[in-house]
Structures are given as C-alpha cells and as structure tokens.
Amino acid sequence: MRLVALLFVTLLCLGATPAEASSTRYLIKNRRIEPNQPLAVALQAAELPPEQVQAVINALEGVFDFTKSRVGDQFRLVIRDGELDFFDYRQSAMDEWQVRRDGDKYVGSKRAIEVEKQVSLVSLEIENSLYEAALSAGEDPLIGMVLADVFAWDIDFYRDVRKGDRARALVEKFLAKGRLLRYGEVLAATYEGEAVGTKRVFRYEMPDGRASFFQEDGSSARKAFLKSPLKYAHVTSRFGSRFHPVLKYVKAHNGVDYAAGVGTPVWAVADGTVTVAHNTGAGGNTVCLRHTNGFETCYLHLSRFGAGVRKGARVSQKQVIAYSGNTGRSTGPHLHYALKRHGNYVNPLNQNFPRTEPLPKSLMEDFVASVAPLAEQLDAVSVASVAAPTPSHP
Numbered sequence: 001m002r003l004v005a006l007l008f009v010t011l012l013c014l015g016a017t018p019a020e021a022s023s024t025r026y027l028i029k030n031r032r033i034e035p036n037q038p039l040a041v042a043l044q045a046a047e048l049p050p051e052q053v054q055a056v057i058n059a060l061e062g063v064f065d066f067t068k069s070r071v072g073d074q075f076r077l078v079i080r081d082g083e084l085d086f087f088d089y090r091q092s093a094m095d096e097w098q099v100r101r102d103g104d105k106y107v108g109s110k111r112a113i114e115v116e117k118q119v120s121l122v123s124l125e126i127e128n129s130l131y132e133a134a135l136s137a138g139e140d141p142l143i144g145m146v147l148a149d150v151f152a153w154d155i156d157f158y159r160d161v162r163k164g165d166r167a168r169a170l171v172e173k174f175l176a177k178g179r180l181l182r183y184g185e186v187l188a189a190t191y192e193g194e195a196v197g198t199k200r201v202f203r204y205e206m207p208d209g210r211a212s213f214f215q216e217d218g219s220s221a222r223k224a225f226l227k228s229p230l231k232y233a234h235v236t237s238r239f240g241s242r243f244h245p246v247l248k249y250v251k252a253h254n255g256v257d258y259a260a261g262v263g264t265p266v267w268a269v270a271d272g273t274v275t276v277a278h279n280t281g282a283g284g285n286t287v288c289l290r291h292t293n294g295f296e297t298c299y300l301h302l303s304r305f306g307a308g309v310r311k312g313a314r315v316s317q318k319q320v321i322a323y324s325g326n327t328g329r330s331t332g333p334h335l336h337y338a339l340k341r342h343g344n345y346v347n348p349l350n351q352n353f354p355r356t357e358p359l360p361k362s363l364m365e366d367f368v369a370s371v372a373p374l375a376e377q378l379d380a381v382s383v384a385s386v387a388a389p390t391p392s393h394p
C-alpha cells in the first residue's frame with residue numbers, strides 16, 4: 001500500500017523540477033480514440049472536466065477537421081495543478097495538432113513537422129528473405145516493395161529471389177525527427193541475382209518533366225508486360241517455409257500457379273481492356289484482360305475484384321485489378337495466371353517481351369552525364385555496408 005502511494009507521488013511529479021515539486025503537480029494521460037468515440041467523448045472518458053473539454057473543442061475549431069478523427073488516433077493530456085495545460089493529438093508522424101494554454105485561454109494549432117529529404121544508399125544482402133534483409137540493414141521492410149516496383153519488368157520477386165542475392169539502391173528518404181516517414185523515388189538501383197543475373201536501372205527525367213527508368217545503355221527498363229502478375233506485398237515470406245510462394249507450371253493446366261495468401265494484390269501485367277470480371281464456376285472469381293498484339297491474360301480463383309474492374313473497363317499496367325483467393329475449383333489459396341496469344345495458351349514464363357521505347361539518341365549525352373555519378377555512388381563501398389549489420393526485429 002505504501003509502495004503504491006509512493007509511485008503515485010512520483011508520477012505526479014514527473015516533469016516538475018525538484019524545487020517546484022512541492023507546489024506544481026503534473027498528470028499526464030495518454031489515450032487512444034475508441035470505436036464510435038468522437039473526440040469530445042474521448043476527452044470526457046479521460047476525466048477532463050466538461051468546461052475544459054469544451055475549451056479544447058473550441059480551440060481546435062477550424063484547425064482540426066473533427067470528421068477525420070479515427071479509431072486508434074493517440075492523444076495526450078498534460079494536466080498541471082488540476083487544470084489542462086497542454087493537449088496534443090497525433091494521427092501519424094506527419095499529422096499532429098496541439099492545444100496550449102495561453103493565460104486564461106486555449107490556442108489550437110496544427111503542429112509543423114519538419115520533413116527532411118535525403119538520398120541514401122540502401123544495400124541488402126538476402127539470406128532468408130527480402131523482408132529480413134531489409135531489417136538487418138536497418139531499413140523498413142517497405143523497401144522491398146520499392147525495389148519490386150522498379151524491377152517489375154525483369155524480376156518476379158515471388159519466384160526469382162535466391163539466397164545470396166544482393167540489391168543496392170540510391171533512394172530518397174523522407175525523415176521527420178530522424179525517423180523514416182516513407183521512401184521517395186529510386187534514383188538508381190542494381191540487383192545481382194542467381195536466377196536473374198544483374199539488372200540495373202536509372203531514373204531519368206525527360207525534358208518534358210516526365211521521369212522513366214532506363215538501363216545504363218539507354219534502353220528502357222520497362223516492357224509491355226510485367227514479369228509477375230502478383231504485386232510484391234508478402235514481405236514476410238521465407239525460403240523453405242510453407243508460406244513461401246511455390247511455383248508450378250503444368251502444361252495441361254494452361255497456366256502458372258502462384259501459391260499466395262488470400263488477399264495478395266494482383267496487378268494488370270499490361271495495359272488492356274477487361275473482357276471478364278465475374279465468377280466463372282471452376283475458375284472462381286476471374287478477371288481476363290485483352291491487350292495489344294493478340295495477347296490476353298486471365299487471373300483465376302480471386303477473392304475479390306479491384307475498384308472499377310468490370311467488363312469493358314480500361315486498366316493500366318501495375319493497376320491492382322483484384323486480390324488472390326481460393327474461389328472455384330481450387331485446392332488452396334493460389335493465383336492461377338494464364339496467357340493467351342491469338343486464342344492459344346502460351347507459357348508466360350517463356351515469353352521474351354520487348355522493351356518499350358529506348359531513350360531518344362538526342363538525349364543520350366545528357367543521360368550518360370547524369371547517370372555516371374549515380375552509378376559511381378551505387379558501386380561505392382559504403383561504410384554502412386562494411387560495418388556489421390545490427391538486426392532490429394520489431
């Protein structure tokens with residue numbers, strides 16, 4: 001009982017200097033918005049007196065859009081000598097609001113978060129999975145999606161990743177208070193893989209302002225068709241585990257099966273028009289797309305369709321058209337992917353799709369000059385990659 005009382009006093013004195021400890025009492029309450037709980041109700045639930053609840057709400061009027069309040073948002077009340085001194089409301093690392101006491105009134109404001117952009121060299125060595133490689137390099141696992149996006153025409157990150165593969169990228173990072181908010185553009189990247197060989201791409205901004213990815217010789221990094229019908233999202237899959245996507249190509253079966261957890265995003269491998277978007281019985285929920293040059297693709301056993309995907313709709317390459325599932329005659333969660341040319345099934349894995357337009361000759365000189373320093377940085381042995389990596393599991 002005495003211990004409890006002591007702890008209570010210690011908590012109350014947090015934030016007060018020893019000299020003030022006897023006179024100033026602070027109480028800090030950290031709370032979250034619960035389901036169906038408007039901010040005013042959440043403040044009442046935190047035992048803030050009604051007139052102070054009203055003062056917070058008034059101070060935030062016109063500063064915070066109360067309709068954007070979400071379950072899980074965090075807020076903090078700092079109560080000094082029984083009266084609210086400070087309130088802050090945090091939705092994300094970027095979105096914070098606060099209310100401060102200023103004399104006898106309260107003033108609300110959106111907190112200005114300073115965001116810093118820097119270009120970093122990310123270096124990954126794959127031991128078990130892209131996910132773990134990101135963590136051991138001190139990166140966010142989202143880097144896997146960033147890399148999969150720039151290599152989407154050449155590397156199927158569900159099938160082609162092998163132990164010992166290495167990836168390096170010069171990538172923009174947006175940081176707030178030293179913490180990563182998100183990755184920005186990839187400026188240059190290289191992937192050395194046992195199954196895919198060495199792939200290298202550079203981002204280049206054209207005179208009209210549009211940016212695209214090219215290989216070092218000025219040929220396009222892009223192709224009319226992506227290497228995989230699954231958008232890389234399964235960051236946790238490991239080699240050898242039963243969750244790792246397994247590939248089977250069975251000729252009689254007219255397609256390729258990707259073992260993939262229900263809900264894995266399926267993207268259009270090429271620009272096209274939706275010809276089928278309904279349940280076909282044995283195929284379950286099915287999407288088929290018609291492309292140029294007599295090509296057609298079909299995606300079977302889906303759990304659901306992407307937004308706006310219906311017969312006749314135009315879709316573009318990399319658009320999420322559906323989510324994989326286990327519908328129809330399916331023995332486990334998987335995506336059945338089929339490619340047809342002029343009405344006949346062809347093996348999607350054997351196709352060698354041509355690259356899109358190379359860089360115009362007139363731009364080559366500028367391109368070479370702008371990618372040379374990027375290539376140099378990409379090849380530089382960084383201090384970070386020499387130092388022993390410190391694994392940081394969440």
Ligand SMILES: [Zn+2]
Pocket residue numbers: 253255256257335336337
């Ligand atoms: Zn199948």
